[in-house]
Amino acid sequence: MNYTPADLWFIILALGLGTFLIRFSFLGILGDRQLPPWLLRHLRYTAVGILPAMVTPLILWPEATGGQLDPVRIIAAALALGVGLWTKNAIWAIVAGMATLWGLGFIVP
Structure with missing residues (x-):
């Protein structure tokens, strides 16, 4: 497959944004809240x-x-x-x- 430089930059930026949003969903939104015990029990595994x-x-x-x-x-x-x-x-x-x-x-x- 041949990608143009613009395609490559779009892919890099989209993957970077996706990774940021996945991490932010846990760290930024839930980082200062107490999680329920049932969720903590499941996350342990x-x-x-x-x-x-x-x-x-x-x-x-x-x-x-x-x-x-x-x-x-x-x-x-x-x-x-x-x-x-x-x-x-x-x-x-x-x-x-x-x-x-x-x-x-x-x-x-």
Whole structure:
């Protein structure tokens, strides 16, 4: 696709305005108000719902392998999950997963 400079600037400005309005809707309008307890309870689980949705495709269909299953990534993810459940510490889970991924990446071709 070929865009003219005017088209590109319009796209950039429209995306910038959209991003500003999304953030302003929470920070500017609701920033100084007390949110209801039911909404705060639901917002607490936002990261828990989004993080698996971001990580799962990287484990099951990684671009590095052309979308094929990679046993090294699956083992590293399983170990990270196990360490996270055992220690209740996200940092240790990340360290264990990355160490496993790198370590097995050198061993398994």
